[in-house]
Amino acid sequence: MTEQAAAPPEKLDAAVFKIAGVVVLGAVMSILDITVVSVALPTFQIEFNATYAQVAWTLTGYTLALATVIPLSGWAADRFGTKRLYMMALVLFTAGSALCATATSIEQLVGYRVLQGLGGGMLMPLGMTIMTRAAGPKRIGRLMAVLGIPMLLGPIGGPILGGWLIEAASWHWIFLINVPIGAVALVYAYFALPRDNPSPSESFDFIGMLLLSPGLALFLFGVSSLPQEGTFSAPRVWIPMLVGAVMMISFVFYSFKPRHPLLDLRLFKNRRLTVSTVALFVFIIAFMGAGLLFPSYFLQIRGESTLHAGLLMAPQGLGAMITMPIAGTLADRVPVGRTVPFAMALIAIGFFTFTQVGVDTSYVLLCGSLFVMGLGMGGTMMPIMTSALRTLDHQDVARGSTLVNILQQIGGSIGTATMSVILTTQLNGSPDIPGLTNPKTGDPITEAGAAIAHQQGVNLPLPADLLARGLQFAADSFATTFTVGFVLVLATFIPIAFLPRKKESVTDGPSGYDVAETPVMTH
Structure with missing residues (x-):
């Protein structure tokens, strides 16, 4: 060499x-x-x-x-x-x-x-x-x-x-x-x-596949049905969640037996990988769940068009574009435990504004807060993922990235479903409008529901004071839901506190070679 x-x-x-x-x-x-x-x-x-x-x-x-x-x-x-x-x-x-x-x-x-x-x-x-x-x-x-x-x-x-x-x-x-x-x-x-240089030596883990893939799909099916059903007690929610959870737990116990399991949980012996994936999981639940509600606020409370709601979200992307290249360079030189907490603090500061949203909150304030959150986002997600993967051996990279992606998928689904259920529950607490029902379902229409429909262009012959009252109730419902998301963002600081704060040597493979000196190919 x-x-x-x-x-x-x-x-x-x-x-x-x-x-x-x-x-x-x-x-x-x-x-x-x-x-x-x-x-x-x-x-x-x-x-x-x-x-x-x-x-x-x-x-x-x-x-x-x-x-x-x-x-x-x-x-x-x-x-x-x-x-x-x-x-x-x-x-x-x-x-x-x-x-x-x-x-x-x-x-x-x-x-x-x-x-x-x-x-x-x-x-x-x-x-x-x-x-x-x-x-x-x-x-x-x-x-x-x-x-x-x-x-x-x-x-x-x-x-x-x-x-x-x-x-x-x-x-x-x-x-x-x-x-x-x-x-x-x-x-x-x-x-x-x-060109690929695949290794045909590993046998396929059929038992692991039969346990994990259907189990994961069933669990997420139950979680995804939660906003529609509105309660965990609905059979469509708890039965697939329970069956899926049992199958996934069974896979966890089984996965340590075969030499080449479908998902290699032995990788969690790597402390940095474990801490980073836990931090990423909590972060995804907190931010991705509530983050999907930002456009909904602009659409349903402020009456913006889909295009305008998307444009109002643009400051978040601009903020991320500024800090992401900087964070990527720092992640290769400075331990992520020293940088990520500051980025998370920016997210928390920007997120707090949305816990106070109302019917006419200033767009300057909201867009400024989204920009600050974007600055924090650019310095959070990728450094955490970098910390998770950079100490893995060359042959463990594919399985390590699979672990990270599965946790992201589960965390995103749980966060989205949780925030959707909280918002739906809050909105359903609005008083019904006497004598007014949904022509498709026959369900009574609430004041908040009527106000949201009015904001989205449905012409309802209702008193202005009723629509104003319903719109205020809907705005308060969004604020309450964002407050739950803000608490989850604060909870992310707990696993982040355990991210590495000291410079660690990088082991690049079982033979000690540097992965960067080899071409991109499978082993």
């Missing part, structure tokens, strides 16, 4: 950026697709003459497919190679997107969304594996900052793009736009990613 090989360049070179471009394209498609579709749900109700509960499965089906396939991605990457598997995921996702645009019924659309999710579920963990192996542990912070841009900007850009496409063209284009991007990404991946 030459001295030059032993000391790889500290800066990211052109070859690494070329590989990162492939991963960013895939991440942009996968993440944008979730948020773009979320703004199209009312359009789907009209186009397919469906209820909200039915069209919501366009999101839920995609999420369940993600959760089912993520555990397989670690083994499949080792067995077949990251390049060919990544290209297959791009094909599945792009084909699913094209089929979604041809759907003539809500059932067809949900089915095609599941196909999309099977591809999208592999794009992120495979992308993290490819980039980690490309840069090596000493440069992973800067490279993860590149991957973090679509992860943080997706929730901001999605509503803007979705609102514009629906208004300017039709709902079909929120899916068709993925086709040319997917085609470019596929060609790009073929030429940019190095």
Whole structure:
């Protein structure tokens, strides 16, 4: 080994950026697709003459497919190679997107969304594996900052793009736009990613797959049904959650027996990985759950259009763009335990404003708070993920990124469901309007419900004072829900306190070689 090989360049070179471009394209498609579709749900109700509960499965089906396939991605990457598997995921996702645009019924659309999710579920963990192996542990912070841009900007850009496409063209284009991007990404991946050198020695853990993938899907199905049912006591909620939890717990006990389990929980012996994943899990529950309610506030309380609500979220993305490159560089030089607490403090400061929102809270104040939160976001998520992955051995990178992605998926689903249930419960506490019922369901309409409908353009012949009272109640409901989210953000400081605060040496593999000196390939 030459001295030059032993000391790889500290800066990211052109070859690494070329590989990162492939991963960013895939991440942009996968993440944008979730948020773009979320703004199209009312359009789907009209186009397919469906209820909200039915069209919501366009999101839920995609999420369940993600959760089912993520555990397989670690083994499949080792067995077949990251390049060919990544290209297959791009094909599945792009084909699913094209089929979604041809759907003539809500059932067809949900089915095609599941196909999309099977591809999208592999794009992120495979992308993290490819980039980690490309840069090596000493440069992973800067490279993860590149991957973090679509992860943080997706929730901001999605509503803007979705609102514009629906208004300017039709709902079909929120899916068709993925086709040319997917085609470019596929060609790009073929030429940019190095040739695979897969290891066929590991046997597939069928028992683990039968326990984990269905168990995870069932558990998230129950969690996803919670906002619709409104209570944990509903059979549709607690039965799949219980069965799924039992299957996942069974997998935990079983996973220590086989030599090559589907999900290698032995990695949690690495203290830094354990602390970082716990911190990331709590953070995802806190921020992603409440974060999805920010656009809803602008839509339902302030009466903004989908496009305007997306634009009002833009300051958060701008803040993240400023701090993310800085945080990525610092993550390679300064222990994350010294930087992440300050970034989390910015998130908490910005988040506090939303616990006080009302009917006419200043947009300058709200957008300024979102900007401060964005500054904190850019310095939080990617450094934590960097801390989790950078000390793993070369052969553990794929399985480590799979662990991180599964915890993100579970945390995001739990956070979203929890915040949705709290908000729904608060809004349902509004007084009913005598003699006024929903023509579709026959349920009574509350003052808050009528006020929200009025803000979204439904012309209701109701007294102005009643609408004002209902709107104030709805605003207070949002404030209460944001308060719960703020408390969860504060709780994130507990695991963050255990992040490493001292510079640690990076072990780069079982043989002590530096991962950065080897090309990007599976072992």
